[in-house]
Amino acid sequence: MAQDTGTLEASATLSERVEEHQVGPCRLLTLHSPVEDVVSIRGSFIAQPDFGGGEELIQDLTVSLLDKGTRKHDRFAIADLLENRGAQLRFSSDGLRVRFSGRALRKDLPDVLEVLGEQLMEPLFDEEEFVKAKVQQAAALRHALENTGAQASGALSRLLYSEAHPNYIRPADAELSRLEEISADQIRAYHARHFGSNDFILVLAGDVDADNAARVVQERFSAWPKHEATPPFDIQASPQSTDRIEVFMPDKSNIDVRMGHPLSVLRTDPDYLRLYVGNYILGGNFSARLMATVRDEMGLTYGIHSALSGITSLYMGNWSVSVTLSQGTVERGTEATLAQMARFVQEGVTAAELDEKKTTITGSYKVGLGTTGGLAATLLHHAEQGFDVGYIDRYPAEINALKLDEVNEAIRKHFHADQVRIALAGTL
Amino acid sequence: MEITTSPKSVTIGDLPAGISFVEASGGVEEYRLESNGLQILLLQQAVAPVATFMVTYRVGSRNETAGLTGATHILEHMMFKGTERYNKRKGTSVFNVLQRVGAQVNATTWYDRTNYYELLPSEHLALALEIEADRMRGVLLDRDDLESERTVILNEFDRGENEPIRNLYHAVWSTAFFAHPYRHPTIGWRSDIETVTEEGLRHFYDTYYWPNNATVSIIGSFDREEVLRLIVQKFGAIPPSPEPIPEVYTREPVQRGERRVQVKQAGQLGAVIVAYKSPSALEPDTDALDVLSVILASGKSSRLYRRLTDTGLTTSVSASTSRLRDPGLFYVFALLSPESTHAGVEEAILEEIRLVQENGVTEAELQRAKNQLKAQEAFGRDGSFSVAAQLNEAIAAGDWKLYTTYMDRIARVTLDDVQGVARTYCVDVSRTVGHYIPTQGA
Numbered sequence: 115m116a117q118d119t120g121t122l123e124a125s126a127t128l129s130e131r132v133e134e135h136q137v138g139p140c141r142l143l144t145l146h147s148p149v150e151d152v153v154s155i156r157g158s159f160i161a162q163p164d165f166g167g168g169e170e171l172i173q174d175l176t177v178s179l180l181d182k183g184t185r186k187h188d189r190f191a192i193a194d195l196l197e198n199r200g201a202q203l204r205f206s207s208d209g210l211r212v213r214f215s216g217r218a219l220r221k222d223l224p225d226v227l228e229v230l231g232e233q234l235m236e237p238l239f240d241e242e243e244f245v246k247a248k249v250q251q252a253a254a255l256r257h258a259l260e261n262t263g264a265q266a267s268g269a270l271s272r273l274l275y276s277e278a279h280p281n282y283i284r285p286a287d288a289e290l291s292r293l294e295e296i297s298a299d300q301i302r303a304y305h306a307r308h309f310g311s312n313d314f315i316l317v318l319a320g321d322v323d324a325d326n327a328a329r330v331v332q333e334r335f336s337a338w339p340k341h342e343a344t345p346p347f348d349i350q351a352s353p354q355s356t357d358r359i360e361v362f363m364p365d366k367s368n369i370d371v372r373m374g375h376p377l378s379v380l381r382t383d384p385d386y387l388r389l390y391v392g393n394y395i396l397g398g399n400f401s402a403r404l405m406a407t408v409r410d411e412m413g414l415t416y417g418i419h420s421a422l423s424g425i426t427s428l429y430m431g432n433w434s435v436s437v438t439l440s441q442g443t444v445e446r447g448t449e450a451t452l453a454q455m456a457r458f459v460q461e462g463v464t465a466a467e468l469d470e471k472k473t474t475i476t477g478s479y480k481v482g483l484g485t486t487g488g489l490a491a492t493l494l495h496h497a498e499q500g501f502d503v504g505y506i507d508r509y510p511a512e513i514n515a516l517k518l519d520e521v522n523e524a525i526r527k528h529f530h531a532d533q534v535r536i537a538l539a540g541t542l
Numbered sequence: 543m544e545i546t547t548s549p550k551s552v553t554i555g556d557l558p559a560g561i562s563f564v565e566a567s568g569g570v571e572e573y574r575l576e577s578n579g580l581q582i583l584l585l586q587q588a589v590a591p592v593a594t595f596m597v598t599y600r601v602g603s604r605n606e607t608a609g610l611t612g613a614t615h616i617l618e619h620m621m622f623k624g625t626e627r628y629n630k631r632k633g634t635s636v637f638n639v640l641q642r643v644g645a646q647v648n649a650t651t652w653y654d655r656t657n658y659y660e661l662l663p664s665e666h667l668a669l670a671l672e673i674e675a676d677r678m679r680g681v682l683l684d685r686d687d688l689e690s691e692r693t694v695i696l697n698e699f700d701r702g703e704n705e706p707i708r709n710l711y712h713a714v715w716s717t718a719f720f721a722h723p724y725r726h727p728t729i730g731w732r733s734d735i736e737t738v739t740e741e742g743l744r745h746f747y748d749t750y751y752w753p754n755n756a757t758v759s760i761i762g763s764f765d766r767e768e769v770l771r772l773i774v775q776k777f778g779a780i781p782p783s784p785e786p787i788p789e790v791y792t793r794e795p796v797q798r799g800e801r802r803v804q805v806k807q808a809g810q811l812g813a814v815i816v817a818y819k820s821p822s823a824l825e826p827d828t829d830a831l832d833v834l835s836v837i838l839a840s841g842k843s844s845r846l847y848r849r850l851t852d853t854g855l856t857t858s859v860s861a862s863t864s865r866l867r868d869p870g871l872f873y874v875f876a877l878l879s880p881e882s883t884h885a886g887v888e889e890a891i892l893e894e895i896r897l898v899q900e901n902g903v904t905e906a907e908l909q910r911a912k913n914q915l916k917a918q919e920a921f922g923r924d925g926s927f928s929v930a931a932q933l934n935e936a937i938a939a940g941d942w943k944l945y946t947t948y949m950d951r952i953a954r955v956t957l958d959d960v961q962g963v964a965r966t967y968c969v970d971v972s973r974t975v976g977h978y979i980p981t982q983g984a
Contacts, residue, residue: 149589152924181842189852193842198910200917217921246854249879253857256810256880260980262704320924364982365808368700400647401637410630413690416698440700443693470642477644480663484590484762485925540704 128483129504132493133324138336139311143493143503144324147486153223154486155203155216155230156494157316161308162210164345166278170207171251171289172296172304177207178247179301183238192229201226203233209280210347210428211498212309217487220321224330231334237305244298252293255286262370262539263436265361269537270372273356274432279348281424281431310341317493320486349429351376353535361539369444369540373451374423374434375533381427381499388524389422389433391516394471395463396420396454397435401474407454408437414447415439420455427499433529441541448536456531462522476510558771560778568946570933571766575773578782579754582773583933583942585761587926593762594926595670596659597678598937600757601750603728604653604790604867612730613738613746615651616688616695620743621658622649623687625680628673636673643669646927651728654867655938661927664763668772674758675776678751683740692735699729706807706978707877714815714976717803718871722794752783757937762926794819794869797972809980811857814884816891817873819972823865823939829951830959831872831967835861836911837903837960838894839874843910845894846874855882855890867940871974872967884977895968902961915952 128145135142163169181203183189196203203216203226214234218226258264268283275282284292314335318327353376379385397404397420404418415437424431435455439447482488483506496505557563557573561582564572573582602614621636628634640647645662660670702708712727719725729735758777760769797819821827839846839861850856856876864870874891878884922928929945936944944951 147589149924151920154924189842190848194910197841197843198913200914200920217917219917219920246852249854249881250857253811253877253879260706260809363808366704368697368704399637399641401635401641405637406630409694411690413693414697416694416701438697438701440693440697443697470638474641474644477663477666478641478646479644480590481592481644481646481661484592484661485928487924 127507129507132503132506134503135324135328137328137331139314139338139340140331140335141315141497142328142331143315143317143497144322144327145319145489145493146322146324147320147489149320149486151219151321152486153218153220153318153320153322154490155214155218155226155316155318156490157314158211158213158494158498159310159314160210160312161212162312162343162345162347163308165280165282165347166276167345168277168284168292169304169345171284171292172300173207173212173308175247175251175296176301176304176309177205177212178251179239179243180205180233180237182243182247183240184232185236185238186232188238189243192233195225195229199225203230205233209426223318223322223327227330227334234309235338239298239302239305241298244301248293248296252290255290255293258286260363262363262366262368265363265539266370266372266537269359269361269539270374270434270535273354273359273535273537274351274374274376276348276352278346279351280429281351308341308343311335311338312340313498314338315494315497317490317497319490319493347429350378351430351432353533356535358536359538360542361537362542363540366540367441369439369441369538369542371437371439371444371448371451372434372537373455373534374432375530375535376430376432377422377425377528378430379425379528380430381425385524385528386422386425387512388516388521389528391468391471391475391513392463392521392525392529393420393422393433394475395467396458398471399474403458404435404451404454408447408450412450414443414450418451444538444542452531452534455534459525459529459531462525463518465518468516468518468521472514472516475513479510556767558767558774560774561770567943570942570946572942573770575753575777577778578752578780580773580777581757582770583757583759584766584769585759585929585933586764586766587761587923587929588763591664591763592662592926593664593667593760593764594659594661594930595667595674596657596759596930596934597674598655598657598757598759598934599751600654600755600787600938601656601746602652602654602938603726603730604723605750605788606723606726606730609734610738610742610746611726611734612695612728613734613743614656615729616691616735616738617743617746618649618651618656619691619695620683620688621677621681623684623691624682625676626682627676627680629682636677640670640673645670652938653724653728655934657934659927659930667760667764667769671769671772671776675780678753678756678777679780681747683744683747685740688740688743695729695735696732699732699735702729706805706809706980707813709807710805710813710815710976710978713803713805714817714873714974715871717801717976718797718817718819718974719794722792722868723790724866724868724870750787752787753777753780754782755787757942759930759933759937761929761933790868799971801974803974803976804979805976806979806981808982809978811880812878812884812980813978814876814878814887814891815873815976816888817871817974817976818968820863820870820872820967822867822869824941824944826951826954827963827966828863828865830955830963831863832865832915833908833911833952833955834898834960834964835863835872836914837907838898840911840914846876846891849890849894850876850887854879855887865935865939867938884979888975895964898961898964899968902957905957908955908957908960912952912955916949919949
């Protein structure tokens with residue numbers, strides 16, 4: 115039977131449909147998909163703050179000012195330009211990178227990319243806007259102070275990393291004090307020193323024409339120079355000797371618990387996917403061991419999962435387990451979780467579990483590519499990690515090729531239940 | 543097969559026996575399973591080889607009574623404990639079987655509906671149909687399962703209690719509604735969660751979980767005839783409810799004066815909600831209130847963003863209309879910045895509403911709001927799950943075509959309509975104001 119809308123280009127692999135252009139300093143990836151009118155925009159570049167010197171907060175503030183006006187258009191003119199078209203552009207700061215994401219209707223894409231270029235290259239950094247941005251940043255830090263999840267995650271990061279590591283999260287109350295001292299000149303200087311087309315990637319997915327997009331990108335971004343900032347950062351974690359930390363917070367009957375230890379792998383390490391799938395069997399989804407036991411059998415938690423956190427192709431991260439526990443079940447829930455982690459490390463996983471999670475991971479990967487946003491985000495993620503375009507098709511094949519003994523060997527080698535640090539936040 | 547949108551001129555060939563075509567709108571086709579009245583909605587999107595299968599039951603916390611608050615939500619959890627065929631003891635739990643093939647599977651409960659969904663590679667659609675048909679009448683509701691799940695839900699409850707803003711939201715609804723069940727949170731009151739029995743849940747299940755109180759939706763890449771045949775095969779033998787599905791007759795009495803509520807809880811920054819009684823989802827006035835929401839608080843061009851967030855009085859401000867089956871709330875929500883006061887922010891919100899009442903809005907504002915909503919609708923069609931989520935709310939509101947005709951409805955909204963709804967609904971006597979006041983805690 116004929117399909118009603120669009121056509122599936124079933125004969126071509128995804129990577130064959132991706133067009134890659136090096137447009138000046140920009141690595142442009144476009145993927146046309148048969149969705150009407152809609153284009154999803156994702157991209158990033160490396161800013162490389164000096165983590166040890168506390169520049170991440172300055173980067174956060176700088177990023178928050180990108181949509182507050184440019185030298186050509188004030189903040190309201192830009193808002194009008196985007197909002198009248200129903201378009202969006204958002205910026206975020208994540209470790210080494212500054213990212214942006216957005217959406218536009220097909221006809222508006224050139225105008226939206228024009229705005230993006232202005233915002234990245236010619237931000238206004240108006241003094242009044244700077245003062246307001248500090249107030250907003252202070253509010254965000256204060257909201258983090260009342261969130262048990264943020265407090266527990268921050269505390270665990272400080273047990274695992276040094277200040278010079280991109281995964282270290284500085285205490286929100288100390289950041290509030292530091293925020294007071296930051297000046298608008300520091301923001302301008304940071305932009306001048308750290309914003310540039312270093313590893314600049316732009317992905318467009320949806321109702322997009324690759325050649326037109328390349329022309330627009332050439333016009334808007336070809337003159338963007340690279341910056342020369344290369345402050346050092348720690349690649350490996352530096353776990354502290356303390357193995358447990360409790361953050362008391364009043365009026366919080368749910369306790370957030372984070373457990374974990376450092377991992378000595380990069381995203382490009384052959385052991386990464388073995389650990390990824392192994393960990394998925396422990397706590398990757400609803401039918402994984404942790405949910406099946408600590409939630410389903412024991413009724414101790416609403417949510418528990420485990421992950422490989424903060425691992426990129428440039429720096430290493432950690433194994434982490436997150437669980438929420440009501441007052442009165444904290445010790446039992448923590449012990450039950452640790453017992454599952456210990457059993458997992460000691461016994462490894464079974465062939466049946468591995469087979470099951472292979473189909474889970476490859477199936478959900480396919481599902482995730484079902485929207486233009488999902489396609490663009492996946493292409494960007496792979497590009498940031500240094501993979502070529504073909505990886506979008508190779509990834510499921512690499513998952514399927516994993517062997518049981520490789521996975522179990524990687525689990526034994528990298529996961530250590532006796533080295534787990536624990537951070538808890540709530541009314542303990 | 544050819545289907546047109548006018549029921550009188552429909553040409554249908556080769557529909558499986560037992561399926562009748564009802565109507566079509568905006569690419570969505572409605573069918574009916576003749577044996578039991580199950581409503582079927584199909585929307586083909588061949589963008590990617592995936593599809594979303596969803597069952598929406600027209601039951602939510604709106605249907606709960608005192609002592610049984612939260613029952614719909616607990617039942618939603620228990621539906622994952624399984625049936626004779628799909629259960630953990632056999633190693634065939636719903637999550638195990640579906641997640642094995644890469645499905646994103648979950649369920650949600652809200653005031654007017656409960657929905658179960660699977661977003662999965664299209665070749666596994668039959669499995670999702672099989673499981674949803676099986677648990678429509680076959681859930682086990684075992685006592686031990688309920689006891690272990692009860693503590694899970696109590697932890698979910700505690701997670702919510704951690705959040706002052708959520709507590710403020712609940713306080714505003716509970717204050718604005720005296721009689722209508724929208725007054726209690728969908729998760730229920732703690733004491734009801736602690737004490738509900740499997741008999742109470744069984745009663746709920748046996749009253750509402752029937753094909754004639756449900757809609758199945760399939761969105762994405764699929765073969766129409768094949769899925770209709772599968773629906774006949776899997777759902778066809780389920781009987782309709784032995785009794786009519788009970789109606790909710792309670793109407794909220796007219797509010798005769800402003801109500802105010804405070805939530806004091808440990809935290810950092812305050813919040814304000816200004817809420818007004820609003821009409822039900824299908825009323826045209828609700829469309830004008832949606833436009834008013836956008837003009838007031840959507841994006842940096844909006845009035846309240848400029849008045850409050852741009853001036854540093856709030857860190858964010860939003861406005862929304864609840865669009866529920868029964869009359870609900872139109873509300874403005876503001877998160878305070880460290881230097882501002884509740885009274886100052888509340889007064890600014892009231893003044894901006896007053897300005898709309900007195901002077902209306904501009905043509906440029908109206909057009910911008912319509913453009914934003916139009917783009918939102920286009921982006922909302924990007925992916926089968928996004929469509930399913932919107933269709934789900936339209937089904938719950940009482941007419942799935944609210945989804946497909948939404949942009950036509952918005953296009954009809956005029957300047958006078960926007961000013962009119964501000965004058966009609968945003969009145970002092972039907973206002974409920976909520977303040978979250980952070981404390982230092984114990």
